[in-house]
Amino acid sequence: MGWWVAPKYRRWQERSSHEQVEASTRWMLAAYAWLTVVGFVVQLMPNAGPGALSLTLAWTVFGLGLVQCLLCTGALHQAVDGYLGTRTVPGSLLVLPAALVGVMTALTVALVAVGAVEGGLTVGLALHGTLAPFAVTFGVTVPRRVAALALCGFLAVALAALAATAMPWSGVLAALVVTGLGGLLSVFTGRSSAWYIAVIRELQEARGVQARLAVAEERLRFSRDLHDVMGRNLSAIALKSELAAQLAQRGASPEASVEQMTQVQHIARESQSEVRAVVRGYRDVDLPTELAGARGILRAAGVDCRTDNGGSRLPVPVQAALGWVVREGATNVLRHADATWCTVWVGTDAAGGSALLVMENDGARTPAGEGAGGRTGSGLAGLRERLDGVGGTLRAVHDGERGTFRLTAEVPLAAEGESGNGKDTAE
Structure with a gap:
């Protein structure tokens, strides 16, 4: 029964939102089966006629219903995993629960036969409680058509059995209507819940793809800028180097080869300066630019990001230090x-x-540690080092009840120095 606290037996606050939704959906499926048995099968006892045989049969049906709930609750987890394609469900998984459905149905019909239970509604509710735990799991395990045929077969057998007890046809029809509707509800509940979990997983996967695409887009932008800057200069260096080599091979004057190599040296130095400018532009932080970039990349990943820049007149070193906080956050x-x-x-x-x-x-995932999700990493440690250089501080607070994470940076307005120096600490 480890799936009750799955995945990986983590506490509820430590799970992601989609894991919480999946776990609660599985719990509701199991609760539906238990509530149906306890709520409907148990009413056989007060409605059973006098006599030890009637009470024994009624209590036996109820006891078998509890056993069936235990079996189907364990099988339900495997059935849902099989629907999601993460596990292979063995064919023998529902053999014993199906046998219990047959035994419970036979005992309920026996109660009708001995006159211990009267009324189609009572019998129908009892058969609904008998069928519900199995139908929820069976509906998830097999295709819809198979589930529909199995339900029709069960209703046909129940019709024949109740008719053989000389039960009035009005009672038989009432029992079949209640049982049929209850069976359809159970199958629909199981399949719709499994489908809902599958959709949640697909949305989570799509969100991860969005985040990766946003990061990849930023990398492509940087590589494109670097290519535009270096492409022409590297082509010129290659051509002039080749020309200098050919002049030397042809025995031309040394001055001509030296002139070409001097130009190669000049272009190489210019290229070095341009590369530094590109990297500096990527590494140097401007607060308004970082706010706009964070808003764009988070919205591309499906996060509603809103910014309020009331510090547009802050000193440049202060804006640069806070820009690093925005980028890392x-x-x-x-x-x-x-x-x-x-x-x-x-x-x-x-x-x-x-x-x-x-x-x-x-959406903070863990209750302790550093990082926007509550995880310890080198990013915030690097930020603290940067802020220390300008006399600033950094505080990270996780609210486990709300599942939020707050990052607060404070920098004195008299801060001086170049906060952009040093390595990039973004994780």
């Missing part, structure tokens, strides 16, 4: 959280002596 939201929304606020404290940046998102 957006990266962690993508990698370490199942966020649906993210807010970024920039402003100053009440005294006006420090700049503040507050970045908050939902």
